[in-house]
Amino acid sequence: MALNLDYSFLTADVVRHNIVPGFEYALQLTLVSAGGGIVLGTFVALMRLSSIPFLRRFATVYVDALRSIPLLMVILWFFLLIPPGFFAAIAGDFGLAHRPEFSAVITFTIFEAAYYSEIMRAGIQSVSRGQVMAGYAVGMTYSQCMRLVVLPQAFRNMLPVLLTQTIVLFQDTSLVYAIGAYDLLKGFQTAGSIYNRTNEMVLLAAVVYFILSFSLSMLVRRLQAKIQIIR
Numbered sequence: 681m682a683l684n685l686d687y688s689f690l691t692a693d694v695v696r697h698n699i700v701p702g703f704e705y706a707l708q709l710t711l712v713s714a715g716g717g718i719v720l721g722t723f724v725a726l727m728r729l730s731s732i733p734f735l736r737r738f739a740t741v742y743v744d745a746l747r748s749i750p751l752l753m754v755i756l757w758f759f760l761l762i763p764p765g766f767f768a769a770i771a772g773d774f775g776l777a778h779r780p781e782f783s784a785v786i787t788f789t790i791f792e793a794a795y796y797s798e799i800m801r802a803g804i805q806s807v808s809r810g811q812v813m814a815g816y817a818v819g820m821t822y823s824q825c826m827r828l829v830v831l832p833q834a835f836r837n838m839l840p841v842l843l844t845q846t847i848v849l850f851q852d853t854s855l856v857y858a859i860g861a862y863d864l865l866k867g868f869q870t871a872g873s874i875y876n877r878t879n880e881m882v883l884l885a886a887v888v889y890f891i892l893s894f895s896l897s898m899l900v901r902r903l904q905a906k907i908q909i910i911r
Contacts, residue, residue, distance in 0.1 A: 685883070689875040698874070702867025705781065709863070710850045713788035717849075718842065720789060721796030726826070728801055739797070746794035752855050758787040759859040780861040784853075792849055799841050803834030840904035847896050851889060864888070 727739035746754070759780065767775035767782050775782055807830045815825035835842075854865040862870075865885055872881030 685880050686877065687880055687884070689877060690871075690880075690884075694871055694875075698871040699864070699867040702862055702864040702870075705862055706850065706853045706864040709781075709784055709788060709853050709856070710846065712785055713792055714846045714849055716785075716789035717792035717796045718800070720793035721798075722800050722831070724793055724797035725800040725804060728797065729804060743794045743797055746791055747798075751791055751852055752858060754791050755784065755787050755855055755858055758790075759783045762786070780856065780859040783859060784856045784861050788849065788852070792845070795845055796842065799838050799845060800834060802841075803838035804830055806837050807833045836907065840900050840907065843900045843903070844897070847893055847900070850896075851893060854889070 724739045724742060727735040728743070730736050730739075762783060764776055764779060767779050769775075770782065771778075811829055811833075812825055815829045820828070853863050856863050857866050857869070868881040868885035868888075869878070872878040
């Protein structure tokens with residue numbers, strides 16, 4: 681059966697007013713959540729490698745719990761359980777008006793930290809123990825050794841994997857439609873609903889997501905090849 685696709689309605693104004701705002705928010709959500717997730721994930725990774733049992737157990741439960749729950753469910757939990765007053769305290773009326781967007785940032789940062797932490801833990805463990813001992817030998821403290829010797833190398837070793845996880849994060853931003861946030865997919869759906877061309881816009885959204893994700897994956901692959909050459 682023919683789909684009878686018609687994209688004649690897709691003008692520059694439609695793209696600018698419906699799709700571009702969704703793309704901008706999806707990009708902002710990806711960058712902010714990735715940055716926050718990497719920072720939080722690094723602390724969680726250090727806790728998992730800590731010699732203090734309480735910190736190690738807490739980090740293990742945190743990672744295992746979040747990695748065992750579907751992201752969509754976590755998005756709904758945070759949106760429904762966080763009181764509106766929390767968003768009002770952060771950004772006043774603007775926070776209340778953009779509650780879904782703020783909730784999505786918090787959710788993705790906390791959720792992705794569980795995945796980034798495992799990446800960082802592997803990166804930290806990939807650094808030779810001899811370099812750590814050399815840092816201690818020259819008088820470095822544990823925090824100095826981690827900050828100046830281990831983490832820079834771990835970050836470089838895991839950079840391709842971190843970027844790959846960030847691409848997955850960008851794809852997952854489409855799930856915020858469940859709480860009413862205006863992301864890239866919502867922009868396509870809105871344009872399709874306005875002009876009664878839902879099939880066309882859903883197919884176009886799939887193509888756009890594929891092109892963006894595939895292009896970024898190729899860039900990550902080239903970066904990985906360069907890092908291997910440097911080693």
